[in-house]
Amino acid sequence: MLSYRHAFHAGNFADVFKHVLLVQLVRALRGKDKPFCLLDTHAGAARYDLGSAPARKNREFADGIGRLWRQPGLSSELGDYLDRVRALNPDGELRWYPGSPRIARDLLRPNDRLILAELHPTEFPLLKAEFRNDRQVAAHHTDGYAALNAFLPPPERRGLVLLDPPYELKDEFERLAEAVRRIHRRWATGIAAVWYPILDRAPSLRLQRALQESGIPAILCAELGLYPYDGPPGLHGCGMIVVNPPWKLDETLDRLLPELLRCLRVGDAGQTRLEWLAPAP
Numbered sequence: 001m002l003s004y005r006h007a008f009h010a011g012n013f014a015d016v017f018k019h020v021l022l023v024q025l026v027r028a029l030r031g032k033d034k035p036f037c038l039l040d041t042h043a044g045a046a047r048y049d050l051g052s053a054p055a056r057k058n059r060e061f062a063d064g065i066g067r068l069w070r071q072p073g074l075s076s077e078l079g080d081y082l083d084r085v086r087a088l089n090p091d092g093e094l095r096w097y098p099g100s101p102r103i104a105r106d107l108l109r110p111n112d113r114l115i116l117a118e119l120h121p122t123e124f125p126l127l128k129a130e131f132r133n134d135r136q137v138a139a140h141h142t143d144g145y146a147a148l149n150a151f152l153p154p155p156e157r158r159g160l161v162l163l164d165p166p167y168e169l170k171d172e173f174e175r176l177a178e179a180v181r182r183i184h185r186r187w188a189t190g191i192a193a194v195w196y197p198i199l200d201r202a203p204s205l206r207l208q209r210a211l212q213e214s215g216i217p218a219i220l221c222a223e224l225g226l227y228p229y230d231g232p233p234g235l236h237g238c239g240m241i242v243v244n245p246p247w248k249l250d251e252t253l254d255r256l257l258p259e260l261l262r263c264l265r266v267g268d269a270g271q272t273r274l275e276w277l278a279p280a281p
């Protein structure tokens, strides 16, 4: 059953965190001339209308992109991310929010490629329409985990897999651990980035332990928490696990995570975490 609709959450603090990191990952891939390939396994709709009924329901974007939109004095990295959002809002009013496919597409060079997988019958046509006639983007109406078998390793041998599932399934964390192991078997040098929510603390810690026990080297974990992890039920924070992180990503995130917390924090609560789960060889 596919009931999750990202339109309710687009531009919230978790999207800001995820997309700031995504921009950094793609920027790092652009650091070398050789073309790269990006695979977004749970792509969503590519752009979201923040004036739509779903977005207005809980106005989650107000505590995410809404906080950064007119904030002065941001670092160049947050400015780089904001430029992706500004590109969809040329008149300066925040109305549209880019999903990961739009952000990734806007950072491709002429020989780079983007492969998208999306299973939802309502989201997929929107995704397809966004990239109609774009020869650098291939959108597939398929299961994101099956896409790993179909498209990895890419002929370019350089690139990134973004795994950003909706966590509707009870065993999503276990599926992700298996997916990361599979990515590593098929494409040991590829970057894999897994976004996860922190609702209950336990499942994401279990995922981290499973990856530590997998023997896969070079795993970095970054987290942003806005609410106490033992507080009332809700999205307390989120994180991203990055396998094969680009050189110096840890140093960049060491600056960016506290900056994000300063911009997005709610009251006094909040925390960040940056940790190597497995060292680079």
Ligand SMILES: C[S@@+](CC[C@H](N)C(=O)[O-])C[C@H]1O[C@@H](n2cnc3c(N)ncnc32)[C@H](O)[C@@H]1O
Residues within 6 Å of the ligand: 002, 004, 006, 018, 040, 041, 042, 043, 044, 045, 046, 098, 099, 100, 101, 117, 118, 119, 120, 123, 142, 143, 144, 145, 164, 165, 166
């Ligand atoms: C969190 S949203 C993706 C947001 C998007 N990555 C972004 O950052 O803008 C998760 C998406 O996965 C889709 N989805 C759910 N199950 C899927 C599956 N098995 N394969 C591919 N997509 C799936 C949902 O329809 C939803 O659009």
